[in-house]
Amino acid sequence: MAEGIARMISGRLTMRADVERDQATGTDSWGNPTVPDFQPLGTLKCFAWSTSSREIVDGDKTAMVEDMRVMFALDADIEEGDEISAIKDRQGTVIIPGRLKVDGPVQRKHTHLEAALMRIG
Known part of the structure; x- marks a missing residue:
């Protein structure tokens, strides 16, 4: 049964995410973290979707906020802070342009991340 569920989830992973990870280490002469240095980590199978969107108005400024989620296979190398x-799509056509940041901890579900x-x- 677990193999069937894993195949079902892998069938849903119809998108590909180009993932980058910050490779900067250490601190500068003032003790602050060094400037981020995001380098390509790889392309991961995924499925991303929008859970909601809303308009925020603050005086003369208006912004659209969209809540997005993404799922990956259980063995995917993805971490909080990755971009x-x-x-x-599978053919390489951009369907959701970046830059997107993994916000908060990656949650492990029964069948996926x-x-x-x-x-x-």
């Missing part, structure tokens, strides 16, 4: 430069995404920029 996604783009999410593509799941994470919240935050748009950067």
